[in-house]
């Protein structure tokens with residue numbers, strides 16, 4: 628057996644391992660490509676995304692390309708399990724991990740976050756979102772087609788702008804709007820998604836609307852943050868009922884908390900006796916409930932939301948809500 632045959636035989640053995648039977652990035656069965664620099668087995672479609680990040684990943688076909696001994700040994704030493712343990716060590720629970728049923732834009736966002744920005748290698752490492760720029764994927768309804776497509780939304784606090792891009796790697800945003808002309812409202816019914824959001828802004832003195840939803844909101848266990856407990860509480864003013872979703876509730880680490888009762892000395896026309904105070908980084912929201920059982924229920928719901936880490940997407944949504952209040 629020649630040296631080349633030997634390394635191809637060794638390659639097939641590594642390739643056949645159970646851990647390498649699904650694409651490391653999207654879970655598609657029977658990957659037949661691999662990254663010789665990351666040591667992962669991936670599908671054809673994800674290999675195309677890797678090819679766009681040549682500084683991080685070099686991809687080769689397992690069937691058509693030649694692999695030398697050193698490269699095979701590298702694959703054997705790494706492989707999908709070891710590499711995942713490094714690059715997916717600390718994925719926030721509510722981060723949406725796309726699968727092969729999801730489109731390219733969403734998978735590219737995920738692959739870049741994982742290998743290029745290394746967002747999940749350390750606990751709490753979300754660097755791109757801490758410097759005043761927040762970005763995330765929202766599904767946006769096409770104006771003519773009515774179809775929802777994933778779009779990268781970016782909020783820059785420094786520039787005071789909200790932008791979105793039609794392509795993942797686009798340099799120029801499709802829209803670029805000043806934050807102070809934006810209003811966002813929760814519209815689950817209108818949009819047909821529990822996390823539906825209507826973003827309204829002024830352009831050339833005309834009102835424009837964008838309809839979006841947050842993908843992970845489709846999964847019930849994931850939508851608690853943007854989808855407050857259903858029901859009504861009474862907000863300041865007797866007729867000013869408060870519906871779900873009107874206030875964004877972020878995580879404790881980001882300055883959100885919930886307290887039983889109203890601050891002492893609160894004036895206002897509350898006709899219900901059981902108060903709740905929601906503290907956000909910007910202000911306090913005061914609510915009252917009709918019964919003590921309602922009050923405790925709401926506090927439990929808010930507390931469970933506050934105790935969850937926020938995903939990058941939620942940072943973007945938080946930003947919209949900030950400018951609504």
Ligand SMILES: [Zn+2]
Nearest residue numbers: 650653670673
């Ligand atoms: Zn894949």
